[in-house]
Amino acid sequence: MNPYVDRRTFLKAVTAAAGTAVLTIPQARAVAVKARVVVVGGGYGGASAARYLRLLDPGIEVTLIERGTRYTSCPLSNEVLSGSRDISTLQTGYGGLAQRGVKVVHDEVVGIDPVKKAVTTGTGGTFGYDALVVAPGVELDFGAVQGLNADLAESRIPHAWKAGPQTLLLKKQIEAMPDGGRMVIAVPPAPFRCPPGPYERAAQVAMYCQSHGKKKVKILLLDANDSFSKRPLFEQAWKALYGYGSDGMIEWIGGAAGGKVERVDAEAMTCHTAFDDIQCDVINVIPPHRAGRIAVDAGLANFKGAWCAVKPENMESTAQKDIFVIGDACVGGELSTGNGFPKSAHMANSQAKVVAASLAARFNGLPAPKPLYTNTCYSVVAHDWGFSVVHLFRVENNQWVYVKDGSGISPVTFGTKEKPIPVPRLYRRMEAEYADGWLRNLMTDAFS
């Protein structure tokens, strides 16, 4: 039963508050159209952009083009694998955006013409734009792993890196895994969507196995990289909760130790690295990523041929004028120090607000406000154990500046370096609880 009986009334109040807090322009039908913005892709980035454009100026006509009619949040979808979260809590439609006056079109964008400033869709629609926001997410490169293809990913070797049916398919395989079985999670070379995701997944699967009489299961993280996000926090939690290392339930093999999966054999259910052939019960290969195909086809992927470079002040593509690329498809941040934008939902939401503010200013003949980019990302490794990373980027002299003081992971220990003391369990439990509040707010801030 939903404990929030008054949720409907409350959501009405939220909507009303959103109106007064941000804008007092009445939502009159008579508002003249100042400009047309087309948004390609209805994930966190695209949905947030559409929402904030309408919040900031209802005189902007916004068309959101998205294939799917339901969206499943990737953040916290690893909790579905352990059974601790129902997938329906991650799902939403586009009705909230439509109510804000966003024209929601369920179709696939097949072409972007930056000269005529129009996009075309699979069913033959054409949509002209004054500004285009491209938020296609990532495309998975199945061909990069020998023996893998898109069909196998739909059956024997799911990636579950786009939440939805894939998540449920992987969950079924995990449930069918015998005690003493082995699961491989193959991690692609960075950058990939949700940097802490594979490691959170290992913990969630371990939690499931531990409480379902499968204490002898082995979860092997075969990683193309030499280190990973929130590493000291994950290693501490794995060790304390599930056993970590060659004798533990979770084991991590980095790139230098031959962690990269070169080939899979779906018939024999084996994974092959440069050093080893590994028999598995569940193979979860997360293939390497690049920017979503439409961005690549439109010539926007001008960074290493895979990602879309954008301008720090407003996320405009460096390849095409009046096209803004946000979310996992873009590349940004302080790359020179290794502090790039993480590919996260919260980051996409933040980038969307920057674009919306910049465009709303532009269409009103005003200077764009100075942007801020923020990220908060929680990982949940057990019901009562979570942690987070936060990022803050400012823009100085048209460059992103990573603000170290407003960034970083949860503490690994309390006390001093010389005399460390363990972080109280209540602290970890609070971050596990905050993760759920964060998810609900982030979904609301993008889709409502």
Next chain:
Amino acid sequence: MSKTSLIALVTAGLVGGAAAHDNNIEVLARTCNGCHGVGGVSAGPSMPSIGGLPRDYLARIMKQWKYDERVGVTMNRIVKGFSDDELDALAGYFSRQPWVPAPQRAPADVMQKGRSAVSESCEDCHGISGNDPDVDAPRINGQWSRYMELELEKFRSADFKMPHRKMRRAANEMKPADVSAAARYFGAQSR
């Protein structure tokens, strides 16, 4: 441009002169929305609503986090990236938003138990419904009860640095079984 739409644009943070261009409070506040909602109205039970809370309360808490005088978990890191002036501006901004309660229904026995605990431990500073707080206290009528339960746990834990003596004492004097009931009682208040 008509006068109404100019006013609207000012409210939307699009107009406001050179100072606003450099440090636009709407842009700053928007970074909080991801976790606390537009206007500081949270949609997630473990995250507090912050719109409509007193300016001094908000500014004090954020600075205590920034200088590690208080444990805020995730917030201790986030606020360190902002200047004291920015934190003051954020406190001012959210204090000007309307307080929107999120009334969460609780069973009658919980309400009864909660009310008795509240009248014993909380009423002096927050008011019996949580809507009549002392000058340095937040209003908590219709605040998310899950958030309040967790906050009470922090005040009751010896491991957490929580600087408000009166609140710490009141929280620690509560019977363990009353903590949740009090939080749920306040969470159920609509006004």
